[in-house]
Amino acid sequence: MAIIGILFIIAGLLAFAWLCATMATYALPILVGLCIGRWLSVIGVGVTPSVVLSIGTGFTVLVAGHLAASASKPVWLAPLALLSFMAPAGLAAFWFAHGLLAAISVSEPTRLILCALAATAVLAALPGKLRLRPEGG
DSSP states (O other): OHHHHHHHHHHHHHHHHHHHHHHGGGHHHHHHHHHHHHHHHHTTOOHHHHHHHHHHHHHHHHHHHHHHHHOOSSTTHHHHHHHHHHHHHHHHHHHHHHHHHHTSOOOHHHHHHHHHHHHHHHHHHHHHHOOOSOTTO
16 A cells, blocks of 8 residues: 555656646746735735736746847856746755655655655756757757
């Protein structure tokens, strides 16, 4: 029975790693949009303006990231834009693995090592998934 649980945990980690690698392009814009929308809602702007401004902010971050990654000058800007899109996906993978492994009785050091491996696997898969730079560029 424990082996079946461990297999389900591994399957969940692999599914989330694939999902993170596929959706990593949108992790940063969604995070920024949600933070701006929540902040606007807390300060009392209202629901409709909060939603509109958060969607606009997320779209702006997405476009700015694509433009920064496809820029040829300066050379350091494209890897920086790629890293800014990869960081939220790596953090999401780490904490998702942490939550999954908390469901089974794994010691804390083992849990942290497995979480780091999950985040590393997602981050290693992302440069191939993120096609921010145009072909031939």
